Amino acid sequence: MMPRVAFAAKNSVLSVRTGVQPGGKTRLVIETSTRPSYDISYPQNQLVISLSNTGTGGFSPKLADGTLIKNISSVQNGDKLNVVADLRKSIAPIDKSSVMVLSPNGDNEYRLVFDFAAGTGASSGAVSNTAENTTANKKYIIVIDAGHGGKDPGCIGKGGTKEKTVVLSVAKKLKRELDSAGFKTYLTRSDDTFLKLAERAEIAEKRHADLFLSLHANANPSRQTRGYSVYTLSEKASDEEAQKLAETENAVDKIGVSGFEKFSKEIRVALSALQQRAVAELSEEYASTCARAMDNASIAKLPGPSIRHAPFAVLRSTVPGALIELGHLSNATEEKLLKSDSHQNKLVRAIVKSVKNYNFDV
């Protein structure tokens, strides 16, 4: 979607910054003018990121308190630029899943992002009196939306299981787990009440949420169909099935008093094209993190693309987020699973992991 930069373009480092992640991990962000290509090495108590075909734009690193990085310098080595981070402690090689290249959004250009903790093994045992973990981490705010409620049951399984009941149960469990993982969470509803879609989005706005998760369960005319799916907002649906689903989920508002049209127009005016793109991109990043966590937890996936897009009214806000269809109540096996505590816990663990792996504030 982003215009591709000419292959031979020389890259330059625009800024370098560090920060502390929830759970105390150190984050290193290197912002570059074009998509970076890099190697990592770990000389004694250093982390060296060697960027190909790169020069320095004369950045001055912004170092946060409480990280494992005490100093950052850069050394030009032919057409490579080595960004050298001096570490307070040695670290284990950074796992691939903890390195990300983010495309430009908002005020940012390309960002190469590394998350890491002090090394595994003996060295980490010698905890000295450094600043680690004593920094007051920002608490990220997550609004968890249990779909449907009250007079709107959502879809109903053959065995009588209601979507509104399953998703409320999962939402409450998720809240408990995310709270104990150090996040600040709010539920859009904590009991069997009806809420308009716009009200749900509005709660996310009012709480200044960093992430909005709308939980649902699906139904399909084919009782064989099963599996989870993750959706982000797009005015154009990615496929016919996604479009139909959005229509079904949006139809909920017809039960209540209309008000959504007005709200969505206001929000759309308030959001510049650039902001919309930034929210869309963050949502996309979360959605892929979520799909990965679900797959890693061996939760059955609806065949087809991992992430789909459709015009879900509940996702129309300035808060990045996703709508997660946890599974199919129309499938007998999944109906049983979705009712069970153990499967609900499994879903919750996967979603907690996805939130922990999601990069807030990059």
Ligand SMILES: [Zn+2]
């Ligand atoms: Zn639903």
